[in-house]
Amino acid sequence: MSLLPTFPPALLALADGTVFRGYAIGAEGSSTGEVVFNTAMTGYQEILTDPSYCRQIVTLTYPHIGNTGCNAEDFESRANFAAGLVIRELPVQASNWRMGQTLPEYLKEHGIVAIAGIDTRKLTRLLREKGAQAGCVMAGANLDEAAALAQARAFPGLAGMDLAKVVSADQPYAWSEGEWDLKAGYRPVEKRPFKVVAYDFGVKRNILRMLASRGCDVEVVPAQTPAKDVLARQPDGVFLSNGPGDPEPCDYAIQAIQEVLAAKVPTFGICLGHQLLALASGAKTVKMKFGHHGANHPVKDLETGQVLITSQNHGFAVDQATLPANLKATHVSLFDGSLQGVSRTDVPAFSFQGHPEASPGPHDLAYLFDRFIRLMQDKKAENA
Template sequence: MKAFLILEDGTVFTGTSIGSDREMISEIVFNTSMTGYLEVLTDPSYAGQAVVMTYPLIGNYGVTPDMESRRAWPDGYIVREISRMPSNFRCEGSLTDFLKKQDIPGIAGVDTRTLTKRLREMGTMNGMITTNEDYDLEKILPRLKEYRIGDVVSAVSCQQRYVLKGEGPRVALLDFGAKNNIARSLNRRGCEVTVYPAHTYAKEIIASKPDGVMLSNGPGNPETNTSIIQEIRKLYETDIPIFAICLGHQLMALANGGRTYKLKYGHRGGNHPVKDLENGRVYISSQNHGYAVDAASMDRAVAREAFVNVNDGTNEGLVYEGKKIFTVQFHPEACPGPQDSGYLFDRFMEMMKGA
């Protein structure tokens, strides 16, 4: 079945329908990872977006037991070529069947190199995937320009708190769309992790007397989470050690007077270099975000810049003065990789011991 990807600037790509054949409108973003397509699909940070994979062959090892959340979250999936005969000893099915089961519309046979270059030149755009060969471009384009990502944090967060048992420090993990490997990374280090829904009040977390608080990754525009930002400010005012990743990093900055802004086309992939300003070392990191913290907007008496992106100089982390709080824009839990910055979980462990 033919399928069409229509961008809000009027560009149309023709390919083959994969997955669900329903029509969808979403924000179109690209990911440069060479592996880990299942982890990308099950990363809640992609809620409200359709993902273009720049690597030309996707699905060659099928679907494996590597889900990063309870389901797949992207609105759509766009690839150059999809493997219909996967081969791997852990394979539990094909990616095409997975997309159908998850009701995710997709399109294969697209020149993803040309598409990605267009997104880099023009900036992130909204788009539609449709199988309707009689589509009316004049009617579709206004709909694409009107599309906005809604309250996706509430949609991806857990609805009830749950506990991963451990014998070590007790960590409260606020789930704004957390990847499973964040809790696993803490649990492997002996922590007992209690995962809380995104809109949990700070007083409930403080009353549980955790040894540390973790603020997770998540989707959408950070500035729209006004009630969550207010609760994070209350957590900041305590002496509890806090470690925040991605959206959590942005929300902590907003809670302390900082600003965020939308990047032209975001950082998504497993090959982004970040520099630790304390020791000058560069780490290769996994990233997935369309917004960044404006480091210049932060009061230097409140926080100092700890990491920067080597490619474009954007902020990748902050350390809060006089507090046991540090935050990063990238993903130290990675999954599928790289594992360069996993040591940050050990830093958090030391911080909790010190407290």
């Protein structure tokens, strides 16, 4: 008698006709989305709850996923937004002092369709060669390969898809929780002298924590909040969050950002917020072949020459060739040379394509939050 758990069968069908078969480790059913690969070794719970992964099926390239289980603290948003999960191997036993449940238990509880036992190296090579693929992950006793292929081919892709307003909060809310502490966990920050309005295009909680820990009294507002409502709050700064989908259809956000910039309010953007800041300044964005997803991406700071290891999660990028005179490139990827950061030359605004808040990943770029604080300090001194 085997002591190993048994799992139902599962398959992953790609729009190009490729089918991978494995076993189901999550909810039964099917889910479609854009299949991408992430090279992070851990942080799967943060990845699943990152709104930037909305409508994406995430393949984790590290071979063993689930070693540390899941817990009640590592949520990056109010829900799980990833469309599905693909891994090579599920460990027989999970163990960690913070663990509350195993990865399969977590996936089933939250209705996430997931497959294990496939050749993720082969899948990753395919995605690198052909680009991100529409796919369908199907799990359960009654698999229908033809139906899975049909669902994969029916997925329209992320280009032209505005998902920021889908994942955004529908009401404003305040945020005061600071960064995680080994002894106390998460706790409120008392002294917060800077009033910051954060646009929620799919914001991660660790971004808000890093702002609060640096003295920001944060109010999060929905993605479609007009600029006049934000400016009426008289913020010291405006933050433009990360988020999923194509930035170009987000005309409501582009218009609002243009008005915020015209008011010369210090502004900081991350990920989708970076792309929207660039679009609002006159640049263009492009869909990448397979994007950047991982926690080990080297980026060069063009101002200091320093090389930094960053967390990345994006399928679109700002086209450096289209930068107008008022935008200066500040960071570039050392993997493919793509633009990673910009700064406005005429107003106090800058942005970064990757994730300086990590979660998961390195904190090499945390100094960008300090730069935002300095911009607000300078503006306050100017107005004093």
